[in-house]
Amino acid sequence: MGETPTTARCRCCRHKLADPVSLAYGIGPDxxxxxxxxxxxxxxxSRVRPGGDCEGQTNLLEETT
Incomplete structure (x- = not known):
């Protein structure tokens, strides 16, 4: 999860924030x-069926010798 500002003010200029995008970023549009x-x-x-492989896929958990 991302960091949520504790106050509704821009982290740069300290103006009040109003829109949800600005609140999510913690920075005003300007x-x-x-x-x-x-x-x-x-x-x-895109979805891959369970247990299915994609062409060129590498199994990162497979041990190599």
Whole structure:
């Protein structure tokens, strides 16, 4: 889990935060833009059937000799 600000103020300029995105980042929209912080997009993963392998997949838990 990420860090949640204890106060609803920007960590950079200390202005009050209002929107949920700013509250999640702890930084207001103007400061995020100035710092070059962009909103992350969710990563979409495709499903693999249980016990199935993907072509080129390496088993990281397999012991090598």
């Amino acid at each position: 400061c995020r833009e100035r710092l070059g912080i962009t909103r992350r997009r969710r990563l979409r993963l």
